[in-house]
Amino acid sequence: LKRILVVDDSPTVRQQVGNVLRLAGFDIAEAVDGIDGAAKIREDQSIAAVLCDVNMPRLNGMDMLEEVKRDPKNAALPIVMLTTDGQPEHIARARKFGAKGWIIKPFKPELLVAAVSKLVS
Amino acid sequence: MKEIKKDLDVDAGARDGERTTLDEIARTCTRDLLEAYGVAARPVQSAGDLGASLGFAGIIGFTGPVLRGTLLIATTNATLERSNPAPTSPTREWMAELANQLLGRIKNQLLTCEIEIHLTTPLVLRGQHLSIEALRKVSPIEMVTDEGPILVVLETEPAGTLALVRRRDIQVGAEGDSLLWQ
Numbered sequence: 001l002k003r004i005l006v007v008d009d010s011p012t013v014r015q016q017v018g019n020v021l022r023l024a025g026f027d028i029a030e031a032v033d034g035i036d037g038a039a040k041i042r043e044d045q046s047i048a049a050v051l052c053d054v055n056m057p058r059l060n061g062m063d064m065l066e067e068v069k070r071d072p073k074n075a076a077l078p079i080v081m082l083t084t085d086g087q088p089e090h091i092a093r094a095r096k097f098g099a100k101g102w103i104i105k106p107f108k109p110e111l112l113v114a115a116v117s118k119l120v121s
Numbered sequence: 122m123k124e125i126k127k128d129l130d131v132d133a134g135a136r137d138g139e140r141t142t143l144d145e146i147a148r149t150c151t152r153d154l155l156e157a158y159g160v161a162a163r164p165v166q167s168a169g170d171l172g173a174s175l176g177f178a179g180i181i182g183f184t185g186p187v188l189r190g191t192l193l194i195a196t197t198n199a200t201l202e203r204s205n206p207a208p209t210s211p212t213r214e215w216m217a218e219l220a221n222q223l224l225g226r227i228k229n230q231l232l233t234c235e236i237e238i239h240l241t242t243p244l245v246l247r248g249q250h251l252s253i254e255a256l257r258k259v260s261p262i263e264m265v266t267d268e269g270p271i272l273v274v275l276e277t278e279p280a281g282t283l284a285l286v287r288r289r290d291i292q293v294g295a296e297g298d299s300l301l302w303q
Contacts, residue, residue, distance in 0.1 A: 009242070010218040015207035055221070055240050080301075084225020086294025087232055101301040104294045105222055106157040106206075111299040118301065 001027035002120045003046045007037035007061065008053040008082070013105070017051060017082070017112070024113040034059025038067050041074065048120045051103075051112075054083040054090070062094060069098040078119040082107065140258070142285045147275040148262050150226035151194070154219070155266065157296065158204035162264040162271055174269045175251040177201060177212065179220025185238035188231070190277035192224045195253055197269035217243040227275070232293045234285045 004026045006017045018028040029044060031037035033056045041047060050068075054061040061081055068074050080101035081094050091102045100119055103112065148164060155162045178195035198212060205215040220243040228238050253261055253272050262273040277283070294300075 010214060010221070012205065012207045012210040012215045012218045015210045019207065055225075055242070057242050084222050084228070084296075086225075086229040086296075086298070087237070088292065088294070091294060091300065095302055099302070101299070102294065103300070104296050104298045105225070106154070106296055107299070108297050111297070115299055115301055 001025065002048040003027040003029055004116060005029045005031060005037065005040055005047045005050045007031040007034065007050060007064065009033050009056040013053065020109045020112055021116060026116065033057055034061060034064030037064050041068055041077070049116060050077065050079040051082045052079055054081055054085050062090070065094060065099055066097050080115060080119065139283045139285045143275055143277060144262055146227055146230045147273050150223055150230065151262070151264060151271065151273050154223050154226055155204060158206060160200060160204045160266050162266050164264050175272065176247065176249065177216045178246040178251055179216040179243050180246065181220045181224050181243040182241040183224060183238040185236065187280050188236050188238055188277055188283065190275065192220065192227065193253065193274040194220050194223055194271065195251055196271045199268035200266050200271065203268050213245045213247060216245045226296060229293045233287050233291050235288060235291065
């Protein structure tokens, strides 16, 4: 099973995303904020893709993305931002830092599964 | 908790037209957000005795160069349980995320008026017979679902005179959008 890391401070969102992706055949790991997410990526080499919220306490998703992508080992790791934020400047910034996508909540389950499947294929 | 009271005249800079626009944005965003989670919310002139059933309130602040303030959404346990996309997740957590997603939608609408805001993290209140008192210039937006009332307050404090003019040339990401890059 491909392992997907879900980084979100909301347990509801982590559970919702996890339920959708598990049903589609993925294995799920969870992180509660950007610091936790960056640590899990460092420790777990089996993570195939990351879904990451933007607005989180301690370390937000944009800063986590920048930190993770600074490490050349993570250059090929697909990271998609999953957020309520639709601000074009933020979307462009995420792309510049190496994100592979931007999904705006509430997400459509079928689109989420399609996006993740494409990223890890 | 019996009452939540505020006495500040926080909306002194928002003119009537802008206040109406802010309320309309908040009302539309609330309706659309709940609809996305399978709950139909209808506007009402007065939802009656709100305090009889409001059990949760989500509160989230925002800041920005021209506008700052606080959003409050209060509703019933039944409405939250019905809309919760992760049924085994605690209701308080869903209340927090609902407030976050509502303000996210409002933020995206304000961006089309060239107003940028930054969200704080949400706070949740749980109680019995919650009573939300209207501010002097901000009346609560009242809606109902089949599971009970919803009350939304968008309290704003503009830096100077607020002008809400939508620009059609500003393209903001919409809820449900999925962008993938090579």
